[in-house]
Amino acid sequence: MPNGSSADSILTVSPEQLTDLLWRRLEPERWPLKPSQLPEGAVLVGGAVRDGLLNRLPPCPDLDLVVPGAVLGTVQRLAREHGGACVVLDEQRQMARLVLKGWTIDFARLEGEDLTEDLFRRDFRLNAIALSLSHPQQLIDPTGGLQDLQDGLICAIRESNLRDDPLRLLRALRLMAELEMRIDTDTLAMVKANGALLTRSAPERIQAELLRLVAAPAADAAITLLQSLDLLKPWSAPGWQHSHVNASQPLRAASSMTLEEQSLALPLARLTALLSDSGLRSLRFSRRQIQRCAKLRQWQERCAHGDSSSLDEMERLRLHQDLEADLPALVLCWPEQHRDRWMQQWRNPEDPLFHPRSPLDGDTLQSELSLNPGPILGALILHLTTARAYGRVSSREQALDEARRWLHRPPSTSELSRRCD
Structure with missing residues (x-):
């Protein structure tokens, strides 16, 4: 049985009670369309049936319907009549989605001669349980999915x-x-x-x-199991077997984090360990997701096992700028003493190093110091951010004084070189 499920309290009842309990859990009165408004002969299949039996339905479950006959015209008509949107998923296979009142209802044409043949074409037995929508409702389970749910098996x-x-x-x-x-x-x-x-x-x-x-x-x-099967080998991060952050490593540190911190840290850490940067690009992850993984990977290698002692001021500042939102993913596998200290500071949104900000924004600096947008303004903002991060300035007046001092300092060798160029 799946952990934390109350499925045993429903799967062991009589077939008549089982269907009735499932129907009540599905709450068809909350659906954006009444069952009577759906095409004649439509049956509910897949995840909603499975999750209803396992008592793990979300507030607005995705509804997957199998419909005899043509689908596209029916879904387009329902969208017009009820103010929804029709999305064609596969024109050739007659698959379409109705988006209505925050719900998603997928329609697919019945495959094969009858519903039993359709269900036998599906992936796993626990996903091949159907529920008729006409009264009296009936569960159809030709492959043995109900027994798999009881046994906690994916077959x-x-x-x-x-x-x-x-x-x-x-x-x-x-x-x-x-x-x-x-x-x-x-x-x-x-x-x-x-x-x-x-x-x-x-x-x-x-x-x-x-x-x-x-x-x-x-x-x-x-x-x-996924890694032992080499299922993601074409997209895997090289050397994951020897990485100090293994994607399959039990991350005990997560137990000391809040649920919100865990939901932030664990998926990102696992994804970074599973896939290489090129693998992320090949699988069309978003630019933002690729950047997050790349930055996390960079700092994992730079600060392996929590050793950040070799970072100078600017490197340490860059770390917190790069991973301000994602720091929990970095410290997951660090020794407890380092991890807990960093997490305690990170939890304080006013910490000037862990949440680096310039004490003065660009508009203020331009107005107060008659500066124009450009490289000098950007360098000044970075300087003030660093000064605030390490406690050298705190108030607005201190920041303005430091900005004036910085602007009137003798130019560095690199600045002189740029001017000559």
């Missing part, structure tokens, strides 16, 4: 289904991390045998799975 329906969509190989690990379940032995062998096929999947889809995996409650166990 592929068929190996060919994994090969048809290789992203499902990675999804097995993501489900393991999110649901805190085990992958059964046969399915694990299928993943290992077909791992090389993952490169055929769209980079954006791989990225989406990884972002969910690294933030999941059982991420460390899933990542240990």
Whole structure:
């Protein structure tokens, strides 16, 4: 059974009670469309059914519907009639999304001769449970997904289904991390045998799975398995096996952090250890995400095991400028004494070094000192930021005096050289 789930209290009841309890958990009266307004013969499948049975539904669960016949025209009509938006996901396979009142409802055309054949084409048995929407509701479970939920197992329906969509190989690990379940032995062998096929999947889809995996409650166990399978080898950070921050390393320090700090630190640290900078780019991560990982990697190497004693003033300031928001990810694996001291200072938003700011902004400096925008103004702001970070100025008057002193100092050799150029 998945940890922290109350699934045993629902999965062991009679089939009639099970369907009734699931229907109540799904709260169809809150859906943006009444079940009677949905296409005739529509059935609910996939994650919402699974998560309802496991009692882990979010406030607005994504609803996946299988519909007999054409889909696109139906979804476009529903969008017009109810003020929503229709997004075509796959025109050839008749898949479309209705976005309405903050909810997402995905519609897919029934594949095969009947619902049973459709369900047997899916990835894992626990995702192949369907719920009819017409009264009386009925659970349809031809592959044995309900038993897998009881046993806490992730079992592929068929190996060919994994090969048809290789992203499902990675999804097995993501489900393991999110649901805190085990992958059964046969399915694990299928993943290992077909791992090389993952490169055929769209980079954006791989990225989406990884972002969910690294933030999941059982991420460390899933990542240990993921790395042993070499599933991400084409995008892996070189030498992760010998890194002082291993993506699968149990990060005990997180227990001394708040939940908010953990949600900030753990996913970023795991992602940085899992993927190289080129791997992040290949998988189409955002520029911001790539920069965050690159800066974290740089300072992990520079301050391995918490040794920051070799940093001079400017390097230390640069560290806190680069990682002001992401410092918890840097100190996760540091010795306790260093880690706790840095975290205590980081938690204070007024700490001038851990949250470096110039005591005077650019507009004030231009107005008070008759400066123009340019390199000199930028250098002055950096100088004042450094002075404030190390306690050499604190008040506005002190900052203005220091700025005047800095502007009237003799130019340095490098400045003279630039002027000559």
